[in-house]
Amino acid sequence: MINALTVSLVESGARERAFHLLDEGSGQEILGPYDRFESPHLEAQNIVPQYDDGMIIVKGTIEGRAALVISIEGSFQGGGIGEVSGAKFAGALEKAVEECREGNLVYPVIIYDTGGVRLQEANYGLLSIAEISSAIVALRQYVPIVGVIPGKIGSFGGMSLTAGLCSALIMTREGRLGMNGPEVVEQEAGIRELNAKNKQLIWKMIGGANRKNAGLADRVVEDDVSNYRTAILDIWNGETGQVPQRTLQYEEFLALFKSLNLQERIEAVDAVELLSNRSSVNGKTELPDEPKESRGRTWFEKLTNGAHSISEVPSVLVADGEVEGISARFIAVVPNRANNYYRAQNGEVGLLEGWTIAKYVHQAIEEDSKSGTKRLIVPIVDVPSQAFGYHEELFGIYLSCSAAVDAYATARLNGHPIVTAIVGKAISGAFLSHGMQGNRLIALDDEEIQVHVMSKKSAALVTMRTIEELDAAAANVPSMAYDIHSFQKLGALFSLLKGVHGQVPTDSCVGKVTREIKRAYEDILESKDRSLRVRLESDTAKQYGRVASIKVREKIDEQW
Numbered sequence: 001m002i003n004a005l006t007v008s009l010v011e012s013g014a015r016e017r018a019f020h021l022l023d024e025g026s027g028q029e030i031l032g033p034y035d036r037f038e039s040p041h042l043e044a045q046n047i048v049p050q051y052d053d054g055m056i057i058v059k060g061t062i063e064g065r066a067a068l069v070i071s072i073e074g075s076f077q078g079g080g081i082g083e084v085s086g087a088k089f090a091g092a093l094e095k096a097v098e099e100c101r102e103g104n105l106v107y108p109v110i111i112y113d114t115g116g117v118r119l120q121e122a123n124y125g126l127l128s129i130a131e132i133s134s135a136i137v138a139l140r141q142y143v144p145i146v147g148v149i150p151g152k153i154g155s156f157g158g159m160s161l162t163a164g165l166c167s168a169l170i171m172t173r174e175g176r177l178g179m180n181g182p183e184v185v186e187q188e189a190g191i192r193e194l195n196a197k198n199k200q201l202i203w204k205m206i207g208g209a210n211r212k213n214a215g216l217a218d219r220v221v222e223d224d225v226s227n228y229r230t231a232i233l234d235i236w237n238g239e240t241g242q243v244p245q246r247t248l249q250y251e252e253f254l255a256l257f258k259s260l261n262l263q264e265r266i267e268a269v270d271a272v273e274l275l276s277n278r279s280s281v282n283g284k285t286e287l288p289d290e291p292k293e294s295r296g297r298t299w300f301e302k303l304t305n306g307a308h309s310i311s312e313v314p315s316v317l318v319a320d321g322e323v324e325g326i327s328a329r330f331i332a333v334v335p336n337r338a339n340n341y342y343r344a345q346n347g348e349v350g351l352l353e354g355w356t357i358a359k360y361v362h363q364a365i366e367e368d369s370k371s372g373t374k375r376l377i378v379p380i381v382d383v384p385s386q387a388f389g390y391h392e393e394l395f396g397i398y399l400s401c402s403a404a405v406d407a408y409a410t411a412r413l414n415g416h417p418i419v420t421a422i423v424g425k426a427i428s429g430a431f432l433s434h435g436m437q438g439n440r441l442i443a444l445d446d447e448e449i450q451v452h453v454m455s456k457k458s459a460a461l462v463t464m465r466t467i468e469e470l471d472a473a474a475a476n477v478p479s480m481a482y483d484i485h486s487f488q489k490l491g492a493l494f495s496l497l498k499g500v501h502g503q504v505p506t507d508s509c510v511g512k513v514t515r516e517i518k519r520a521y522e523d524i525l526e527s528k529d530r531s532l533r534v535r536l537e538s539d540t541a542k543q544y545g546r547v548a549s550i551k552v553r554e555k556i557d558e559q560w
Helices: 012-021 083-101 125-141 158-165 182-190 199-206 207-213 225-236 251-261 268-276 295-303 351-373 390-395 398-412 428-433 457-461 467-476 484-486 506-529 531-534 539-545 547-559
Strands: 028-030 054-063 066-073 107-111 146-149 170-173 315-321 326-333 376-383 419-427 440-444 495-497
Touching: 012 054, 012 066, 012 107, 012 225, 012 268, 012 440, 028 207, 054 083, 054 225, 054 495, 083 125, 083 547, 125 158, 125 398, 125 428, 125 531, 146 158, 146 225, 146 268, 158 428, 158 506, 170 207, 182 390, 182 457, 199 207, 199 268, 207 268, 251 351, 251 398, 268 390, 295 315, 295 376, 295 419, 295 495, 295 506, 315 506, 326 506, 351 390, 351 398, 351 428, 376 398, 376 428, 390 398, 398 428, 419 428, 419 506, 419 547, 440 484, 440 506, 440 539, 457 467, 484 495, 495 506, 531 539, 531 547, 539 547
Parallel strands: 066 107, 107 146, 146 170, 326 376, 376 419, 419 440, 440 495
Antiparallel strands: 028 054, 054 066, 315 326
């Protein structure tokens, strides 16, 4: 029965949004505020926690069909994803995957109102978003996943990548969808790149109407509960006419972005025409390479014995080789000063890079499906960040990064062992796109290696703190720190390799890394668990790093 209420989702809180979408009387909240599962990391920073940690999980029905509504509270910490909220989100989706595998279909609806990772918990957010993304890709095999972006905040940061993974997106004109918030783009790239105060331009670039007209959203609805429900049912019934999964259209998007000439600024209205007509674009542009020293390039050359890259994009190196007799595909993102996208010339993951990663990972999946083998995939990580720029936001860098996430997650779920080698920086959406979907993560014990959500300057801007205050907070909350030892305390690393020179590796160093990749590979085969929940099983995770994440999932199992 259609809910008789006709209320605004834009003006409602997250809990009201969830219950409004469901059939009246059918909603059952899981891990609600009376369970008092709040973040254990906020009080130490003089931040008042919230009993539901800003994440609402409700089971119920929509027109009698079993549904799971996940709704993010934008008024608490900007809808940021921390350890508890992320565990609730990922844990609920993981439980839905289990149900679907048993033949009990559960249809998820995700209501976005989030700025991305909660910076006060930083790397917990990165881990959670990787796990959320993995669960979405796994669940999408059984049922369509609908994302709803009503308004107020929208969907930004790492959470925009999860929105890109959804089967279909419903937005209002008030909704916004982009990877980097305008203020962060201005901070990182300067006001000439994007003036964050130019609200009209920003809404024109990333608002719901533009995203729909450019083919990056499926429906734009007027803000009324009945309209959202109708759109959701249309998508579930295959009646909305949405395009095939966008993150799988790597050939089309890559051809488009290779063909564009950015010498003159492209305005938002032009982007709509370019994106909506992308199927007719046959990009032949060759980007000349200008080699630049980078750890990613150095380790790619060492681990592949100097093999020639087969990639058509110079900033993404791809080659097949061996690891101790094991067939492997190596992928690295490297600087390219001749990159047509000038905000992605220093090793950032941008429009070209995300789609190129997607292409060559899917190529390995397709080739191996015919041969019957499942080659090892080794992402070599030295990425300073995703690209911060006007064109990147205009053309949807979030979707490019989503495509890379989708490809790696699909490969892992299809049985390709993925061992991520962190040899340099592993920052923000770039790390989510390239590396975080690995079955096992290994890293060099090197002070130059950093893992985090964003630069300190931008983190200070968003949290309204000084850099000194951020450093002081990181002393008590390891997830906020940038160094690899602090990241290791979260329990996600398979190993931290000591005595390896990261900048100029000797043959002995390369041999040590190669042997560790093989050891991680063998551990993956022995485990046979293709999900990312394995990261919660290490002693470090159980005893310290992911205690809250584990307890949240246990509680979801109890209440489901």
